[in-house]
Amino acid sequence: MNGDVIDKSSVARAAAIGLLLFVPLWAIPAAIVKEEHKFETSAWGVVLTLAVFAIYAIVGFIAARVTPHAPISNGMVAAISAFVLWIPVRIVIWAIRDSGKGLFGGVDPVFTPARILGQIVFAAAFGAIGGWLASRRSARAGSVDA
Numbered sequence: 001m002n003g004d005v006i007d008k009s010s011v012a013r014a015a016a017i018g019l020l021l022f023v024p025l026w027a028i029p030a031a032i033v034k035e036e037h038k039f040e041t042s043a044w045g046v047v048l049t050l051a052v053f054a055i056y057a058i059v060g061f062i063a064a065r066v067t068p069h070a071p072i073s074n075g076m077v078a079a080i081s082a083f084v085l086w087i088p089v090r091i092v093i094w095a096i097r098d099s100g101k102g103l104f105g106g107v108d109p110v111f112t113p114a115r116i117l118g119q120i121v122f123a124a125a126f127g128a129i130g131g132w133l134a135s136r137r138s139a140r141a142g143s144v145d146a
Contacts, residue, residue: 009076011074011081014063016079017059017062018055018056022082026093039096058130059075059112060074060079064134071135071138072131073131075128076123082123083119091103091110094110
């Protein structure tokens, strides 16, 4: 990537906001259902998945709002960065809470290559959508001013 295209400060700021949104979101399962097997069979999984997608789009929107010259790429990078920042937090949660699960191996590991790749793809896609929405909003604001 060209250093002129990606605005590092807006990407970092948006990724930090994404991390701040992820932390309370993933505290919800612990607060709602104490037993994990009950949570996995409830409808909360769908709600949390949609919330993660919304966070990726919000992060992309925030990063793209500042960079009108490359909104989609900045949105994608910011959303992926938010996911990458979340990984160490998830490892700490695993160390404290998920004593029966393996981190990378075992019956139901926390991280698998497919889960990580899937989250990167979703982060890129929804970050791009957020970036696109920000570019459409700024284009609409520009056409109203003209």
